[in-house]
Amino acid sequence: MTAEHEIAHVANVELLTPEFDRSLWFFTEVMGLTEVGSEGDSVYLRTWDDYERHTLKLTAHHTSGLRRMALRASSQAALDRRVEAVEAAGLGVGWRDGDPGIGPTYVFRDPDGHELEIYWESEWYQAPPELAPSLKNQAQAYPARGVCVRRLDHVNYLAAEVEGSADFVREVLGGRPTEQILLDSGTIGARWLSFTNKSYDLVYTRDWTGSNGRLHHIAFATDTREDILRAADIFLDKGVHIETGPHKHAIQQTFFLYVYEPGGNRIELCNPVARLILAPDWKTITWTEAERAKGQAWGLKTIESFHTHGTPPVG
Structure with a gap:
């Protein structure tokens, strides 16, 4: 089956x-x-x-x-x-x-x-x-505290070799690849996979250190883009390190903001919370290394730490 x-x-x-x-x-x-x-x-x-x-x-x-x-x-x-x-x-x-x-x-x-x-x-x-919420189809009342993220959206792993783990998720767990980066060397630099009708739930990105089992980031969804703009002000006031954003990714079209929580792990706020993939015969979108080098859809160019920082740190 x-x-x-x-x-x-x-x-x-x-x-x-x-x-x-x-x-x-x-x-x-x-x-x-x-x-x-x-x-x-x-x-x-x-x-x-x-x-x-x-x-x-x-x-x-x-x-x-x-x-x-x-x-x-x-x-x-x-x-x-x-x-x-x-x-x-x-x-x-x-x-x-x-x-x-x-x-x-x-x-x-x-x-x-x-x-x-x-x-x-x-x-x-x-x-x-x-x-207790007023609406019975909602699990909990809106806390009205801090950023108030709505839910966990996705996880982005770092991997020494992307293709093997991404193929495992596809073949064994049923994750559909929706987008990927193909490097000039012919290897896969990153691949986005979905278990649902969301455009992605899990990402593998090549770890430049060649290490195994590390994390790039976990992402939480907000209700609106405006929530992310407000979050940037909250992070500023609270002394939280903002790594990059708010900008818009070309891949998956996500509006984003990345910060480091005090333990050093990268956290993303994202919206839209993922496009819907409704086509049962969706064909994986492939981005070339040259296309990826152009940077974001709009916003500032991706900073170096986005490609080098992962947790746990390596020497």
Whole structure:
């Protein structure tokens, strides 16, 4: 059976930080996430429009980076089939008890070494009275705190070799490649993949250091472009380092702003929250190295750190 549509969406991420208290301040007071629990060295946080219990697991660690990205399967049967496919590919780690609110979870790695997990059983969030929304089709009242990001949008991995991991996501997990960069050498410099009708959920970008398993950024969606412009003022007032933006990407046409959270991880705010890919026979858009060198659709040229900074840092 085809793997397509057996992954429902990117569900949550576990982010590592060596500056736990400052990172927690950033995500709660600046980004506007809500704390929903803690366990050991970790705190669970949620965006206001997430239907599940948590969106981000923030964990104190000696360095930065992404420990794990979680995917929710579209059914129990889909979970079983994807686990079987991962094991056949030889990249399975094994089953574990899920985080609070999540059922049995299967952990595995992509060919570059990034750790992922997949699950089906999930506890839908029930807001306490003080966070209850007026609209019953909304999980939580709008917090009106900081940037107030709406949801987790996508994850961008760095990889020593893009094509192998991107092919794994396509063949084993059912991700559709929607756009890519083809370098003059004939290798793939980056590839964008989608599990849904969004234009992308997961990105692999070539790591210039040749390292494995690193993170380029995680991205949160805002309601409007104006939210991103306001966020730039908030980041300025709060002393958050703005790396680049707001500008508009040519690839995927995303309006964006990139910052570093206090632990050193790159965070993107994005809008539109992704174009919709409705064509069942969508053909991957390929950008050449020369086209990519032209920079953004509009805005300032991409700065050097965007191509060199990743987490965890390497020597």
